[in-house]
Structures are given as structure tokens and as C-alpha cells.
Amino acid sequence: MKRAILRKLKRNRLINGARRVLYATSYFNRKYFEILKWGFESKEDTNYTYELKEGNIRYLAQLIAAVTGEPYSVVLGYIQEAQNDKEVEDHVLDAIKRSPYTAFADFRTGFAKRLGWYALVRILKPQVVVETGIDKGLGAVLLCAGLLKNRAEGFEGEYYGTDINPEAGYLLTGKYKEVGSILFGDSIKSLQSFDKQIDLFINDSDHSATYEYNEYLTVKPILSSNAVILGDNSHVTDKLSQFAIENSRDFVFFKEEPKDHWYPGGGIGICYTKDSFRKV
Numbered sequence: 001m002k003r004a005i006l007r008k009l010k011r012n013r014l015i016n017g018a019r020r021v022l023y024a025t026s027y028f029n030r031k032y033f034e035i036l037k038w039g040f041e042s043k044e045d046t047n048y049t050y051e052l053k054e055g056n057i058r059y060l061a062q063l064i065a066a067v068t069g070e071p072y073s074v075v076l077g078y079i080q081e082a083q084n085d086k087e088v089e090d091h092v093l094d095a096i097k098r099s100p101y102t103a104f105a106d107f108r109t110g111f112a113k114r115l116g117w118y119a120l121v122r123i124l125k126p127q128v129v130v131e132t133g134i135d136k137g138l139g140a141v142l143l144c145a146g147l148l149k150n151r152a153e154g155f156e157g158e159y160y161g162t163d164i165n166p167e168a169g170y171l172l173t174g175k176y177k178e179v180g181s182i183l184f185g186d187s188i189k190s191l192q193s194f195d196k197q198i199d200l201f202i203n204d205s206d207h208s209a210t211y212e213y214n215e216y217l218t219v220k221p222i223l224s225s226n227a228v229i230l231g232d233n234s235h236v237t238d239k240l241s242q243f244a245i246e247n248s249r250d251f252v253f254f255k256e257e258p259k260d261h262w263y264p265g266g267g268i269g270i271c272y273t274k275d276s277f278r279k280v
């Protein structure tokens, strides 16, 4: 009887339409609450900071373990090393407080996907890391923290960040600056005159598809033979995936799931070769 009534109601296009719309909105209602909260609590206008959901951190560690061949526990250990690094956290919060941008910043690290960048620095032990587009330097400082940990284990490495904004990189100070430098100006111009082989390249500057692809073409001749490329734009374009196919490389994508934030999340495109993580 109940089923028969339901079937009858479902045949009415208006009632059925309203029922389906209501069901679909249940997937988004929480987002509106988060947008409202963010609108009045956060001070950020761009390059949002947030934590990742706990399960999403596990996905990240599992994906990096599958790509690199490192045990899951080792990868998770590196991620936790970054999460528990009180020195880097204090450094970031203090630098934000002292900067002229406090009015537009939230007092948290919110490294999110950059935890994956960090784990890859710890696994790869790269000699040269390049990140295009450093903004305030959140990725820069974490990557340099990883390089300093590598150095303490006997593996030297240096970081170069690019940015077109002459005020970028205010977090990259103190001991993190010992292994990190900023190349100011247009990324592609800086990369054209870059005279070192790159082991880990991170694209995060101009997010247009053409510019992103041109960055990959520009660094191609100066990548070390098994270099790893990370794309911060792979949730928006397929340019790194295209570059991987054109150059007989592998490609995987990790999708962020921000915790308590409306932003749908970015991700990490990982472009690598079969030998990128081979132990010598």
C-alpha cells in the first residue's frame, strides 16, 4: 500500500522533482555552512590554508607509498614528522605575526597537500628542488625543513623558489633560508637561465594551462634523468598528465579533501619515471 502511494507520488513530476532536488542539496548544505563560517572567521582571500581530513592523509600516504615503493608506515612517518614539527609551526606563526600581511592571514600552518611534497623530499633526498610560485612561502619553508632533515642525515640539498611578486617569500627566513633562495621575476624567464639540474620540480605559479605546460617544456632539458615533477594545477588542467604521456613517464593524481573548509581542494599531480624512486 505504502509502496503504491510512493510510486504514484513519484509519477507526479513536480513532487518527484522537489524530492530529488532536496536529496541532491543534502550533498552541499554543509558547504554553505562552511562558507558562512569562513566568510566571517577567516581573513584569507587567496591561497587558502586548511588541514586535510584524517582519511585523506591516509590516502596521501598510501598513494605515495605505491608510487615510491616505500612502506606505508615510513611515508606516514614523514608526514607526521612534518605535522609534529613544532619549530616550523612556531616559525610560520611568528613570521605571519611580524609581517605586514597579518590583516589578510589566518594563524595556522595548514600545510595540506604540501605534506605530500615534504614526504617526497624526505624519500627522494633531492639535491635541487625548484618550486615555481612561492607566494608567502608556506611550501618553501616546509620543503626547506625537509632538506634540513635530509642534511642532518648526510644528504645535502638546496631549494629555489620563483615568484613574480617582489614581496613574495616572507616566511622563508631564519634557518630555512640556509638551504633556500628566491628567484624573483617571471618563472619561465628564471628557469631559462637556471644552470643546475633539477631533481624535484613543483609547478605552482601562473595557473593558466598554457603557462603551466610551457614551464614543463622549459625545465625538460634541465631535469635530472629520473626527476619527479609535481603539479599543483592538476585538479584544473591535464597538462602534467599530457606531458607525462608525451615523455613516456607515469602520472598519478592525489585529490585533497579539506577539513572544515568550503574549498573543494586542490591536489598533487605526480609525474615520474620507473627509476625515479629506485634505490642505488
Ligand SMILES: C[S@@+](CC[C@H](N)C(=O)[O-])C[C@H]1O[C@@H](n2cnc3c(N)ncnc32)[C@H](O)[C@@H]1O
Residues within 6 Å of the ligand: 047, 114, 131, 132, 133, 134, 135, 136, 137, 138, 139, 140, 162, 163, 164, 165, 168, 185, 186, 187, 188, 204, 205, 206, 207
Ligand atoms: C598559488 S600561489 C603559490 C603558493 C605556494 N606554492 C604555496 O605553497 O603556498 C601562486 C604564486 O605564483 C606567483 N606567480 C604568478 N604568475 C607568475 C609568473 N609568471 N612567474 C612567477 N610567479 C608567478 C604569484 O605571485 C603567487 O605568489
